[in-house]
Amino acid sequence: MFRLLFISLLFPSALALNVPSITLKNAAVPGITMQAMGIGTFGYASHPGQKAEYWNNSVTATAVSAWLKAGGRRIDTAYDYRGEAGVGMAVLHQTEVHRSEIFITSKVGGLPPGYNDTLEQFQEILTQMNLTYVDLLLIHWPGPLPLKSSDPKCKLISGSDKECRQSSWLALEKIFKSGGAKAIGVSNFEQNHIQDILDLKSLVPSVNQIEYHPYWHEDGLVEFCQNHSIAVNSYAPLGTPDWGPDHRDWNSTILDLPVVKEIAKAHSKSPAQILLRWAWQKNILLNPRTWNDDHMAENLNIFDFELSDDEWKQIASVPKPATPKVCPDPHLIK
Numbered sequence: 001m002f003r004l005l006f007i008s009l010l011f012p013s014a015l016a017l018n019v020p021s022i023t024l025k026n027a028a029v030p031g032i033t034m035q036a037m038g039i040g041t042f043g044y045a046s047h048p049g050q051k052a053e054y055w056n057n058s059v060t061a062t063a064v065s066a067w068l069k070a071g072g073r074r075i076d077t078a079y080d081y082r083g084e085a086g087v088g089m090a091v092l093h094q095t096e097v098h099r100s101e102i103f104i105t106s107k108v109g110g111l112p113p114g115y116n117d118t119l120e121q122f123q124e125i126l127t128q129m130n131l132t133y134v135d136l137l138l139i140h141w142p143g144p145l146p147l148k149s150s151d152p153k154c155k156l157i158s159g160s161d162k163e164c165r166q167s168s169w170l171a172l173e174k175i176f177k178s179g180g181a182k183a184i185g186v187s188n189f190e191q192n193h194i195q196d197i198l199d200l201k202s203l204v205p206s207v208n209q210i211e212y213h214p215y216w217h218e219d220g221l222v223e224f225c226q227n228h229s230i231a232v233n234s235y236a237p238l239g240t241p242d243w244g245p246d247h248r249d250w251n252s253t254i255l256d257l258p259v260v261k262e263i264a265k266a267h268s269k270s271p272a273q274i275l276l277r278w279a280w281q282k283n284i285l286l287n288p289r290t291w292n293d294d295h296m297a298e299n300l301n302i303f304d305f306e307l308s309d310d311e312w313k314q315i316a317s318v319p320k321p322a323t324p325k326v327c328p329d330p331h332l333i334k
């Protein structure tokens, strides 16, 4: 016990040993693993009573540094986020954890910009972060796109965006094959969007990052992905509790639901830990955003207990608000 404490104090990274991983399949370097718990880096940061600000480079760098010290090894960012350079700063301005132990996900988009623009945007991602590769690169959104694209297949919104999705995917394949990303995947893709990629009869995505929490859980989509060996990564796993009431009709955040609080009490865990564990029990990877050290420690500590099937179902069947989704609904994308 004392030995473990001593090792943990000397090497905080030892704490990370308790975090399980999933081995990525499909378009991934053979054997590459992705830890169950990462940190998200898009959204707001605020102290009680103060105006919230976006996770800019400085907030992001501070949070990611703290995350690495706490034993976290995976970081989720995107071209579209305001703190991507901050991720690179935090990773490069520390010497305790080697880059090879850190797993960085980034995403091209906003929305898929097509073949050449994807390649260009990826170079910008590496330049912003001052890195030579990312571990996982995703297409952020299946389309359509208000972004300008030089790809004629990505003309704005007429019928289906299938060709544009496929074009962007082929650019990701090129990046993967040239070593710029150790794995490639998609985000916010529904079954029909994934089918468009499967129709190419080329590489299959290794990951699909989707919104997943008790108010919005597409279990059919999760099953479809897992049947195709596509790992599922949840975003907004806590339902983005700091997203203000102006944005939605929720009477309660998911963290405050009585059933979540009761189950938390029964397991001597926090409501956040119950929600994270709830998704992990379906093998869903997580990256809750936090800049709070205590929350980081909590989020890394969900692997020593289990929810019963009945508890899982109670949480899954909580009454849903009229607008249960945090982010826009990709079902609208054809």
Ligand SMILES: NC(=O)c1ccc[n+]([C@@H]2O[C@H](COP(=O)([O-])OP(=O)(O)OC[C@H]3O[C@@H](n4cnc5c(N)ncnc54)[C@H](OP(=O)(O)O)[C@@H]3O)[C@@H](O)[C@H]2O)c1
Pocket: 039, 040, 041, 042, 043, 045, 076, 077, 140, 187, 188, 209, 210, 234, 235, 236, 237, 238, 239, 240, 241, 242, 270, 272, 273, 287, 288, 289, 290, 291, 292, 294, 295, 296, 298, 299, 327
């Ligand atoms: N692919 C996509 O389209 C997409 C879309 C949305 C998000 N994402 C990714 O997914 C990440 C997570 O989603 P999100 O940021 O929307 O929301 P989220 O992780 O569901 O919620 C973040 C909020 O939860 C709080 N929190 C975190 N851990 C907590 C704990 N243990 N106890 C209590 N509160 C806790 C944080 O506050 P404190 O800072 O005070 O802890 C913050 O206010 C994003 O940051 C981003 O990386 C991807």
